[in-house]
Amino acid sequence: MRHEPMVCIVDDDEAIRESLRLLLYASGLRSCAYVSADEYLADRRPPEFECMLLDIRMPGTDGLELFRILQDKHLAFPVIFITGHGDIPLAVSAIKLGAFDFLTKPFREGELIEKVRSAIEYHQAARKHLVELQDIQARYDSCTPREQDVLRLLATGSTNKGIAETLGISSRTVEIHRAHVMSKMAADSLPALVRMMSLLESEEN
Amino acid sequence: MVKHTGRTDSFNAFEALLDAVVDAIIIIDHRGTVQRFNRAAQGMFGYTEPEMLGVNVNQLMPEPYRSEHDIYLDRYRETGTTAIIGTGREVAGLKKDGRTFPMFLSVGEIRREGESHFVGIIKDLSDVRDTQEKVRQLEEQLLHADRLVILGELTAGIAHEISQPLTAIAAYADAGRSILERDAELPVEDIRSICERIAGQSRRAAEVVQRLRKLVRSGTVSKARHDINQIIRNMLLLFEYEVKKTNTKLLFYPIESLQDLYVDEIHIQQIMVNLVKNSLDAIAQAGQQDGLVEIRIKKVGSDVLISVTDNGPGVDERHRKHLFESFFTTKPRGVGLGLSICKTIAGAHGGNLRYSRSSTGGSKFTLSLPLEFIG
Numbered sequence: 305m306r307h308e309p310m311v312c313i314v315d316d317d318e319a320i321r322e323s324l325r326l327l328l329y330a331s332g333l334r335s336c337a338y339v340s341a342d343e344y345l346a347d348r349r350p351p352e353f354e355c356m357l358l359d360i361r362m363p364g365t366d367g368l369e370l371f372r373i374l375q376d377k378h379l380a381f382p383v384i385f386i387t388g389h390g391d392i393p394l395a396v397s398a399i400k401l402g403a404f405d406f407l408t409k410p411f412r413e414g415e416l417i418e419k420v421r422s423a424i425e426y427h428q429a430a431r432k433h434l435v436e437l438q439d440i441q442a443r444y445d446s447c448t449p450r451e452q453d454v455l456r457l458l459a460t461g462s463t464n465k466g467i468a469e470t471l472g473i474s475s476r477t478v479e480i481h482r483a484h485v486m487s488k489m490a491a492d493s494l495p496a497l498v499r500m501m502s503l504l505e506s507e508e509n
Numbered sequence: 510m511v512k513h514t515g516r517t518d519s520f521n522a523f524e525a526l527l528d529a530v531v532d533a534i535i536i537i538d539h540r541g542t543v544q545r546f547n548r549a550a551q552g553m554f555g556y557t558e559p560e561m562l563g564v565n566v567n568q569l570m571p572e573p574y575r576s577e578h579d580i581y582l583d584r585y586r587e588t589g590t591t592a593i594i595g596t597g598r599e600v601a602g603l604k605k606d607g608r609t610f611p612m613f614l615s616v617g618e619i620r621r622e623g624e625s626h627f628v629g630i631i632k633d634l635s636d637v638r639d640t641q642e643k644v645r646q647l648e649e650q651l652l653h654a655d656r657l658v659i660l661g662e663l664t665a666g667i668a669h670e671i672s673q674p675l676t677a678i679a680a681y682a683d684a685g686r687s688i689l690e691r692d693a694e695l696p697v698e699d700i701r702s703i704c705e706r707i708a709g710q711s712r713r714a715a716e717v718v719q720r721l722r723k724l725v726r727s728g729t730v731s732k733a734r735h736d737i738n739q740i741i742r743n744m745l746l747l748f749e750y751e752v753k754k755t756n757t758k759l760l761f762y763p764i765e766s767l768q769d770l771y772v773d774e775i776h777i778q779q780i781m782v783n784l785v786k787n788s789l790d791a792i793a794q795a796g797q798q799d800g801l802v803e804i805r806i807k808k809v810g811s812d813v814l815i816s817v818t819d820n821g822p823g824v825d826e827r828h829r830k831h832l833f834e835s836f837f838t839t840k841p842r843g844v845g846l847g848l849s850i851c852k853t854i855a856g857a858h859g860g861n862l863r864y865s866r867s868s869t870g871g872s873k874f875t876l877s878l879p880l881e882f883i884g
Contacts, residue, residue: 317673319710323680330687363753388669409676413683
């Protein structure tokens, strides 16, 4: 059964945590909350959430510090900073560091839900992309080294004859490898194969 | 005719003296009837001497001094004792045009031909009182100005304090609207809960505003019995934002037994806000990362001692004797009124404000207030 997406709230003000929880609930979103960055970091198994609403100013470890720690740990969820009016420059530099967006208190009507939904969409798309990539990599890994050679040459546009010449094998052998490759990669056409390979390559970069 | 030159000379000298003296001189007999009314008295009260001769001197006083004067004279006639001879008192005078004014009266006794006469010397205090009142007003304006300066410096924190409940209110309201749109049946419980929370947050914002208004209140001193722990707790709320921003620790060690002090709450808060702000500023100016400000209350003898200690750089030896002077400051944009005002307020409450070095090398300011001061 699919659950509604979950949002993580990190803010030291109880009223803000509560009102955000209700606002998200009213839009069909679940939430979990932490009173401080330290409390979140101390939680060894936080629930799976799609995005984080992070207060930029908190006692102890503040929002920016937590963000840097998250980046160091390569935790991949979008972070939306909650800032007061005076902290807008801080928030802007946070965006440059990779934060997804920021919201200024008090929030304009609908603004919070809009940005949270954007972040969730972004995260879901990113996750889907990641899964697809892992899938392609697995299939590639299931090809033999020779099949991988054929695959790479196919993707660059070589003809069967060209591949045979380059690899010093017969055209017939190329044809057999090609059939295996198309099957293992689950590619129904050459363009599809080319696309998969370019995805793999850009990931390597 | 026998010429009594000696007597005539001294008589003339006496007349000249009466005329020349700046203060009013009135001579009365034992019944209070005016015998002499000098030039200064004429100017002060608006009567000529002939108008006053033979008239009872109590005409020159409004009630209750008028009746009191009669009582004093009666007592003297019966018992031969008076209280006022040799001392002086502040009373009120009544001019011919009906205006009253503050005056200082000193009385001496003259024995003449077996009878008692009294000479009253009167100083008009109107100008003195006016000046004192002006000074008092200026002092109050100065204290008020200091509170406004403090307010200005705490603005970011105050804006944050109000913005928090407002943010929650807006979010609750939006949530309420969403829920109403979504649910076919009216979710009474949800909406009721949201309304309660909105009301609660509104009160929270109102409290911040109330605290602010008290802080900048202008007007006369109003003393009452207050719990000193509570005064300090209320004051500390103003610094929540600053403390969060800089990660400085602000610790308060209240006094265990309840201590009620008879003070003007706003003025005491003003001293404390000045001291805490100074400590925070000193720590910030020195770029310190592990700033610590501690407030402690102790009872020592018949005094309550409130100390504000920080682990900042402390006050330089050279500056120490100027510390409480007006306009002395080491801050780049400071005005330097804070500490001199604090010392004045402390004095007005019968207490004192002192500086010493803390054990961590920072500053320690100690405000002492007497427990039983009725000012």
